[in-house]
Amino acid sequence: MQASAQLTPTHADSAAYKLGITYPDVPLAEKQRLFDEVKADERFHDYLYGCYECGICVAACPSARYYDFSPRRIAQAAAREDIELIYQQMQEDIWDCSQCFSCLRCPRGNNPGGIITVMREVAVNNGLESAKQALRGYTRIIYKIMSTGTQVSPDMLQADAFPDWGPSVARVSEKLDLWRRALPPETHHTTTTGWQISTKTLVELYLIWHKTGALNMISELDASLHSLLEEVMEDLLDEQGYELD
Amino acid sequence: MTIPVEKVAGPRRKNKADFQWSEEHAPEDFHERLFELEEKGELVVQRVDTEHIEVPVKYGRTKKVPIGHTWHHKSCGQCGHIPGYSTSIFWVNRKLGIEYEDPSDQTSCTAWNYYASATSNAAAQAAVAVRNFATAYETGRFPIIHCGTSFGHYKEVRHELLAHDHLREEVRRVMDALGKPLVLPEEMVHYSEWFYAMRHEIAKHQVRDFSNIAVTVHPACHYYKLVEGDAIYDPEVYGGQRTAIVSEVAQALGAEVRDYSTWFDCCGFGFRHILVSRDFTRSFVTQRKIKRMKEEADPDVTLTHDTGCVTALDKSQFAAKAQDPDFATIPVMSEAQFAALAMGAHPYLVCQLHWHAADYKPLLEKMGIDHEKAWAEFEEATARLERGEQKYLTWEDADV
Numbered sequence: 001m002q003a004s005a006q007l008t009p010t011h012a013d014s015a016a017y018k019l020g021i022t023y024p025d026v027p028l029a030e031k032q033r034l035f036d037e038v039k040a041d042e043r044f045h046d047y048l049y050g051c052y053e054c055g056i057c058v059a060a061c062p063s064a065r066y067y068d069f070s071p072r073r074i075a076q077a078a079a080r081e082d083i084e085l086i087y088q089q090m091q092e093d094i095w096d097c098s099q100c101f102s103c104l105r106c107p108r109g110n111n112p113g114g115i116i117t118v119m120r121e122v123a124v125n126n127g128l129e130s131a132k133q134a135l136r137g138y139t140r141i142i143y144k145i146m147s148t149g150t151q152v153s154p155d156m157l158q159a160d161a162f163p164d165w166g167p168s169v170a171r172v173s174e175k176l177d178l179w180r181r182a183l184p185p186e187t188h189h190t191t192t193t194g195w196q197i198s199t200k201t202l203v204e205l206y207l208i209w210h211k212t213g214a215l216n217m218i219s220e221l222d223a224s225l226h227s228l229l230e231e232v233m234e235d236l237l238d239e240q241g242y243e244l245d
Numbered sequence: 246m247t248i249p250v251e252k253v254a255g256p257r258r259k260n261k262a263d264f265q266w267s268e269e270h271a272p273e274d275f276h277e278r279l280f281e282l283e284e285k286g287e288l289v290v291q292r293v294d295t296e297h298i299e300v301p302v303k304y305g306r307t308k309k310v311p312i313g314h315t316w317h318h319k320s321c322g323q324c325g326h327i328p329g330y331s332t333s334i335f336w337v338n339r340k341l342g343i344e345y346e347d348p349s350d351q352t353s354c355t356a357w358n359y360y361a362s363a364t365s366n367a368a369a370q371a372a373v374a375v376r377n378f379a380t381a382y383e384t385g386r387f388p389i390i391h392c393g394t395s396f397g398h399y400k401e402v403r404h405e406l407l408a409h410d411h412l413r414e415e416v417r418r419v420m421d422a423l424g425k426p427l428v429l430p431e432e433m434v435h436y437s438e439w440f441y442a443m444r445h446e447i448a449k450h451q452v453r454d455f456s457n458i459a460v461t462v463h464p465a466c467h468y469y470k471l472v473e474g475d476a477i478y479d480p481e482v483y484g485g486q487r488t489a490i491v492s493e494v495a496q497a498l499g500a501e502v503r504d505y506s507t508w509f510d511c512c513g514f515g516f517r518h519i520l521v522s523r524d525f526t527r528s529f530v531t532q533r534k535i536k537r538m539k540e541e542a543d544p545d546v547t548l549t550h551d552t553g554c555v556t557a558l559d560k561s562q563f564a565a566k567a568q569d570p571d572f573a574t575i576p577v578m579s580e581a582q583f584a585a586l587a588m589g590a591h592p593y594l595v596c597q598l599h600w601h602a603a604d605y606k607p608l609l610e611k612m613g614i615d616h617e618k619a620w621a622e623f624e625e626a627t628a629r630l631e632r633g634e635q636k637y638l639t640w641e642d643a644d645v
């Protein structure tokens with residue numbers, strides 16, 4: 001991506017502002033290229049049918065209540081193909097969305113949350129500053145999902161990670177091994193994954209990440225995470241006698 | 246059991262009591278395309294071919310919910326952080342004498358990498374879903390999906406797979422490499438639909454009286470918003486104008502379901518927000534959900550049916566209480582735990598309430614449960630593990 005030296009300020013209420021994101025302005029052609037990628041995604045046409053600008057989606061949207069964020073603006077910008085605004089939204093707005101899909105109340109049949117999903121994927125694929133910033137501190141989750149096929153694990157419950165959740169977290173983490181062994185379902189005695197996952201399952205999962213290009217998606221975002229995952233996957237696949245083409 | 250539509254016709258709301266779904270506005274029934282592709286040999290449809298119950302879904306359609314012979318697609322958030330959730334689902338099955346499989350050959354839907362970080366793509370998400378479906382199919386058991394997000398996400402994946410030839414092609418190529426067929430189930434079934442279908446059977450086994458218990462219900466966005474239709478709407482519950490999920494189970498157990506004005510609002514979980522922007526989640530939970538419920542309905546407990554919702558609603562209350570001692574908390578649990586308690590489940594050995602944050606003890610007292618005695622029993626059982634007399638507690642140990 002070609003970047004000019006100018007850094008764009010962000011709106012004071014957006015997640016981008018809170019994350020301290022400044023991002024490079026880029027030539028119009030680059031903004032067009034990014035939007036073309038969004039538009040080329042076949043889900044996009046399922047998600048947008050024009051916009052009445054009625055604001056019903058905004059009334060239903062949790063993120064609109066607490067951020068300077070609006071699913072109406074997302075749908076409108078996409079419908080008008082306002083590539084300047086879409087670029088700004090990809091850098092400032094899209095990570096505010098809660099992905100709850102309450103905006104599917106739209107009388108026009110739009111899915112602003114779905115448009116945002118696609119915009120996020122394009123932001124990640126192109127290593128946009130907003131994606132890097134928003135996913136900072138999130139690396140462990142991506143690693144966990146891709147390496148174990150599950151995301152939320154019992155050992156994530158650490159008092160210093162969730163001080164606002166109160167003393168129950170500290171109690172659980174202190175007794176974690178014992179309390180996991182006290183669970184009647186045999187698959188639940190694990191601490192590093194939600195349940196016991198077989199090696200065969202992991203092999204199949206790693207083949208999926210490789211063959212669908214999902215593993216490559218994160219190379220732009222985080223090169224070291226990418227190579228770590230690649231190594232973990234190749235080790236297991238090798239051990240199990242799989243050769244990657 | 247009926248919840249009349251007037252229950253949602255608050256002072257400013259005028260709902261039509263005789264609401265009818267219009268065929269004209271209904272989206273196409275996905276089954277037509279599913280069976281068409283099955284006939285062409287493009288995919289395998291796993292049929293509901295064992296004993297099942299037909300339940301009413303949106304647009305006046307029905308869905309088949311298998312009773313037994315099920316393959317439980319677990320939720321990582323439930324198993325990981327709310328283990329009494331999955332334990333209660335299994336315990337209720339066992340109490341009703343229904344056999345099921347709790348597989349280790351199962352991944353989660355991995356949709357956190359879709360809704361939270363967007364570090365996956367349509368083909369990968371579809372392949373993960375189909376791998377799980379094909380694995381269930383190989384066992385001959387029908388998948389029951391525990392997580393609301395997995396359920397909604399799989400409905401979306403199904404939509405994509407049915408709509409796009411090249412996506413099916415790509416997923417088939419991946420499945421070929423895994424030596425598995427491209428399988429989609431005839432119905433996508435969420436565990437809460439099984440609880441709805443089995444509510445009368447569950448009520449027959451009820452040993453604790455819940456007639457003095459008032460509940461509010463939070464329906465999970467990803468259960469009924471993410472893909473239109475294919476969620477339970479019962480004409481007897483709110484005139485079919487809202488999903489009947491959870492509410493009808495609570496009713497069948499004799500509890501009083503109370504309405505509140507932000508029923509439709511999400512829980513504020515937000516995926517990335519619950520991890521890295523929790524100020525948003527906390528504000529939303531306390532201001533839009535808990536305070537509203539408390540002021541308008543004053544329930545003894547709030548029930549929901551999804552991983553993220555239990556987590557966000559339960560854990561976010563502590564900080565509000567710490568900041569304002571007058572902040573009135575509400576215990577949070579799944580209807581599976583609620584139903585298990587109704588059937589006599591142990592609050593700690595089965596429902597694992599010690600993993601929850603908001604104070605649930607007044608609720609247990611109202612249910613007639615001696616929580617101090619129950620905790621002593623839990624401690625006695627775990628002491629056996631500490632003394633090395635047993636490595637794990639078993640289902641038999643859970644029924645003291």
Ligand code: SF4
Pocket residue numbers: 057060061062063064070071096097098099100101102103104112113114116
């Ligand atoms: S999906 Fe995003 S845009 Fe839509 S209502 Fe939820 S938070 Fe708002």
Ligand code: SF4
Pocket residue numbers: 050051052053054055056057058071072075076105106107108109110112
């Ligand atoms: S996206 Fe839909 S609900 Fe939102 S403003 Fe446009 S037409 Fe209205």
